[in-house]
Amino acid sequence: MIRFAELYHALDSTTKTNEKIAAMSSYFAAAPPLDAAWATYFLCGNKLSRLVPNKLLRIWAAEEAAIPDWLFDESYHAVGDLAETLSLVVPPGEMVADESLSTWVEERLQPLRRLDEKTQRERVTEIWRETPSPLRFVVMKLITGAFRVGVSKRLVTRAIAQQSGVSADVVSHRLMGNWKPSKHFFESLVDPDVQDTLASQPYPFCLAHPINVDDGPREIGDASAFVAEWKWDGIRGQVIRRADQTFIWSRGEELMENRWPEIEAAAEHLPDGTVLDGEILAALADGTVLPFAQLQRRIGRKTVGKKLLTEVPVVFHAFDLLEHNGEDIRDQPFDDRRGQLEQLLGDCEHPHLKITELVAGETWDEWAGVRELSRDVNAEGLMLKRKDAPYDVGRVRGTWWKWKVKPYTIDAVLIYAQKGHGKRASLFTDYTFALWDGDQLVPFAKAYSGLDDKEIRQVDRFVRQNTKDTFGPVRSVTPTLVMELAFEGLQRSKRHKSGVATRFPRILRWRHDKQPEDANQLGELLEMLDD
Template identity: 40%
Template sequence: MNRFAELIDRLVLTPSRNGKLTLLADYFAAVPDPDRGYALAAITRDLEFNSVKPAMLRGLIAERMDPVLFEYSYDYVGDLAETISLVWPEKSVRANAVPSVSEVVGALQEASRREGPQLVERWLDRMDSSARYALLKLVTGGMRIGVSSRLAKQALANFGNVDVTEIEELWHGLSAPYEPLFAWLEGHTDKPENLAAAPFRPVMLATPLEDEDFPKIEPANYVAEWKWDGIRVQVTAERGVYRLYSRTGDDISATFPDLLEHMNFEGSMDGELLVARHGKEGPRIATFGDLQQRLNRKTVSPKLLRDYPAFVRVYDLLQDGDEDLRGQPFDVRRKRLEAFVAGLEPTRFDVSEMIPFEDWDDLAKHRAAPPHPIVEGVMLKRHDSTYVPGRPKGPWFKWKQDPFVIDAVLMYAQRGHGKRSSFYSDYTFGVWQEEGLVPVGKAYFGFTDEELKQIDKYVRDHTIERFGPVRSVEANAENGLVLEIAFEGLNRSARHKSGVAMRFPRVSRLRWDKPSAEADRLETLENMIEAAERAAG
């Protein structure tokens, strides 16, 4: 556990991607089975313990600390595991009394809900604060340490000197502690057989189309199709196994049973997950806000299934029965795709529409007048492009719509993480309504390092209140910092006081020149939503 604790501490404090990859690969090389495998499963969030829940941990600390004082501490720190690890009463620690990762996993997998908290309590008493933090992250599954599942797989690939796509295609046929995987990566055995039915196939991504790209590419070599504002997914059915994967290979099948019941095919398709309601005229694509009602659900009620029906607009065919089509040209795959989807349930699957165009000016006109407000641009794909994992430059381009832009006023700021931990870098901003400013979003990127220093100084100089790690800054009609905010779309939201939620907001410009009273009003955002709803029918 001490080695795992050291890894977690260093990952949290290491901001660079390459630094995290090195830390993980070194850990895999230094730590034996099965500890390294269980640590990997914890980092990729593939471990779950029914015997310990966060409420039980709160109960343990309540026996050792005044609950009000703990809540103040938790409010300041902002992380349950970190707070408990810091305030847990210290006892003398004996190194040989600290369990290994595999011992913790084995004990909790066999423990009841009564026994689980008792085990955690005994372990916490034996550990220092660093090990306590790692233990609590392990048992709660809250590994928010700046390491995605994809990054962990890349670290495995670096460790074994193989391509990450090999790891991704094997992943869903493996289970913790991954001993056959490590044996192969270390050269002791052959590559494990991919035993998973309906495996994930690493996706192909497009590069943004820049102004300098136009003279280098010939329009006649490309086809165009609409880029829909949903969630990129892979829909795969094999040997009676039905899976829906995110673009990073996460299995999200359980959240979308209404799609799985209509996967009466053998193959694998690449497409965009949307919500669509059907009528006589075909599918009516709903807003991204409607799709959000279906995302990240552990359970899906009949009402959600009825009100927000899942739908996939398909882009590509990767596997047709036993035939792998990824090495075929796009035009061949597209023709096969149209025949493939023709036999599927039309209220759940259809094929993305192609856009006929003569030249770039012609395509620009189409891009400027999309057929639906949920279209966020166009895709360009070479006629002869094979389906290559990753983001190769040239075969596919994405030409997104210009973002929406408003002027908002900075209201609150919070410290960042990693290399930004000493700066106020997370910003809540608002727009005007009759009662004053109302928060409409948060942003933490889009500005340069120099601009970050300028905003940080502004926050410190104009703080009027403190709420734990958050500072409230001066923001009124006479004084305030105006931020130009770019975003991809708007949705209605009952969870927000303003009634609106932004999609991908970021700071596009600092408006030191603009008086705060001249920032936008809430009515501006409401009008944007109403215009989109009218266009959507």
């Protein structure tokens, strides 16, 4: 466990990619397979579900340190991270034995969830008394479910590949989907025999660059060099048909097994050696695409009942063909791939597998007019793709462009603030905004981004000087500041006091020119929803 804690602090203390990879590679070279599996699990962003309520940890820590609760809470608010506060406030312990990472996780940490409160406290106190501060910090990160360190899954993949000699592509594929840390898993992860990955292996996704909604697309070239498609608001994925098997991968590198039975059934009609890129959409039999809120009803469900299958049917809208008859055709121009896709899906008619239609138009002005109708068809705007471009890996400038519609905007009043996390742990950066409903302010959205560092410090100072009340970490402030918020979509919600949930809310600008009474009414937001 000491080696894992040292790895954490080594990764946390550098911003250099090569140093991070070297540190992880060194750890994997020395760690037993089960420890390496758990380390991979945590470094890739997975966490243990919270094992002990944070409230109890705070109470026990204050008593262990012999300080009043209010002093612990003030320390926590100053530090901004519970695990770090626990490692600093509770007196350091003495290391009894250096047990392995897997022993810690499987025999000391995971069992905590099943214990009664009295026994939980005994075990946690025992951990505190047996760990010096640097080790305790990492252990408490695991217990609180807040473990994260500055490495991406891609860097972890590169480190394992460097240490094992297995291709990074193969390691990346094996890390996709749902897997559990085990000795067998890690040994399979670094197995030089790559035959297991061939049938289900997806291709890296081609990603689009955004077009400035105010400037438009003229700077990217002549319209005649492009085709346009609707930019759908669904789940990006690849449908793979190989060896008489179907695999559906998300852009987030998740193997979505048994989630979309209609699409899996449709894919059985595809010939072996086919890989499609496209979007999973909630859509009716007549082709009407439903709002993303409907698709959300099916996201995350392990199994889908008959009622939901009927109410929210899904369709895979294919917009590219990456593999045809077992041949990788990504290097071919888009026009050629599109022609083969049209022929392929023309021979394979199925209601849950469709080709995304091209949007008619020959000039930027024509497409600009069509783009204004995006919300009418539950699209986010247009995708623009060069006719002569290959299917690139990642976000390569010039291949694909996304030309989204302008977001919804509204002026709202800041009413609550909370401190952020990480580098912003000492500043109030998480805000709740409200709109007027008669003479009452009704909260409707939270926003965390959009202000620059100078503005954040100004708002932080305002919050400290204008706090009306405190609810744990949240401060209620005098309604004074008005901000213009932007968001991508709206949907009705019984869980929100306003009756509306906003999608991707963020701050566009601080409206210094407006007083709180100038902010918008809740009714105006509801009108946007009705429109």
